[in-house]
Amino acid sequence: SQTIHQWPATLVQPVGSPLSLECTVEGTSNPNLYWYRQAAGRGLQLLFYSIGIGQISSEVPQNLSASRPQDRQFILSSKKLLLSDSGFYLCAWSVLYVETQYFGPGTRLLVL
Amino acid sequence: KNQVEQSPQSLIILEGKNCTLQCNYTVSPFSNLRWYKQDTGRGPVSLTIMTFSENTKSNGRYTATLDADTKQSSLHITASQLSDSASYICVVSDESGNQFYFGTGTSLTVIP
Numbered sequence: 250s251q252t253i254h255q256w257p258a259t260l261v262q263p264v265g266s267p268l269s270l271e272c273t274v275e276g277t278s279n280p281n282l283y284w285y286r287q288a289a290g291r292g293l294q295l296l297f298y299s300i301g302i303g304q305i306s307s308e309v310p311q312n313l314s315a316s317r318p319q320d321r322q323f324i325l326s327s328k329k330l331l332l333s334d335s336g337f338y339l340c341a342w343s344v345l346y347v348e349t350q351y352f353g354p355g356t357r358l359l360v361l
Numbered sequence: 362k363n364q365v366e367q368s369p370q371s372l373i374i375l376e377g378k379n380c381t382l383q384c385n386y387t388v389s390p391f392s393n394l395r396w397y398k399q400d401t402g403r404g405p406v407s408l409t410i411m412t413f414s415e416n417t418k419s420n421g422r423y424t425a426t427l428d429a430d431t432k433q434s435s436l437h438i439t440a441s442q443l444s445d446s447a448s449y450i451c452v453v454s455d456e457s458g459n460q461f462y463f464g465t466g467t468s469l470t471v472i473p
Contacts, residue, residue, distance in 0.1 A: 283461075292465035293405075293450070339404050349395065350452070350461060352404030 251276035255340050255353035262360055268313075268327040270356050272340030275321065280342040282323040283350065284315055287337040299323060335360045363388040365453050367464035374471055378441055382467045384434040384451030392457075396425050396436045397450040399466070405450055408436070441471045 252275045262268060274280050284296040295308045297315035305315050312331060316324045323340055340353040365386045374380050386394070393412045397405035409418040409425040411434070418425050422439045438445055451464040 293463040295461070295463075337402075341404075349407050349410055352397075352406070355402070355404050357402065 251342075251351065253340060253342055253351055253353040255338075255356050257356060258354065259357045260359070262330050262358065264332055264360055265329045268325070268330050268334070268358070270325040270338055270340075270358075272323040272325075272353055273321055274323075274342045277321070277342070277344065279320060280344060282317060283341040283343070284323065284325050285339040285341065287339060287355075289336070293339065296325070330360045332360050334358065363453075363455065363460075363462050365451055365462045365464040367449075367451050367467050369467060370465070371468040372470070374441055374469070376441060376443055376471050376473050380438050380441060380469065382436045382438075382449050382451075382469070384436070384453075384464055386432050386434070386451070386453045386462070386464075388432075388453040388455055388462050390456045391429060391432075392454045394425075394427055394434050395452045395454075396423070396434075397452060399448045399450055401447070408449075438469075441469075443471050443473065445469060446471045 254273050256271055281300050283298045285293045286296055287293050297305055297307055299305050299317045302317050302320055313327050338356045341350045343350045368383045393410055395410045396408045398408050399405040408423050409420050411418050411427045413429050424437045427434045448466040448468050450466045453462045
């Protein structure tokens with residue numbers, strides 16, 4: 250069966266510090282991978298998606314970046330965090346042309 | 362513009378009662394519609410998924426309906442339980458297989 254992991258679960262970082270959130274998927278090959286952010290009381294906002302290694306599409310311009318160094322690994326990064334980067338970050342995967350997205354447990358990020 | 366709108370924004374019901382959540386969308390060309398349940402601080406979990414030709418899909422006490430002509434969907438919860446307290450998110454995808462449009466969710470609280 251397929252599983253998706255995210256870490257860390259919770260992170261408190263000062264403004265201006267770097268960020269690296271990791272997501273890995275097990276039990277499937279060549280998944281579509283997604284990073285979402287969910288601000289308090291808001292809906293899910295798609296940040297990046299990837300259909301293959303090294304292929305990243307950005308949906309929202311910001312100080313975040315994503316990378317996919319391996320087939321089942323998706324990393325969300327920032328060189329300098331802003332207060333507005335606080336939120337709940339969710340990684341998800343899906344299989345192309347199969348409809349359901351499967352979400353990871355999420356990382357709660359608080360930038361102070 | 363592809364959009365997904367959900368109503369009500371929040372809902373409080375007594376345990377054991379039924380409720381219905383609404384989702385209206387303008388996504389075109391339409392591929393499928395999914396309902397997710399998101400517990401506080403967790404990733405969303407898929408409840409139902411419906412394609413263009415499906416009108417009704419059930420998952421235990423959850424029943425989703427789809428009217429592709431009016432571009433409306435509803436999620437009916439029967440005999441609510443305290444554990445049904447969560448945010449319910451409607452997601453519509455287009456035929457590309459990569460684009461998912463999220464509603465902002467309905468926050469449901471079931472009280473004893």
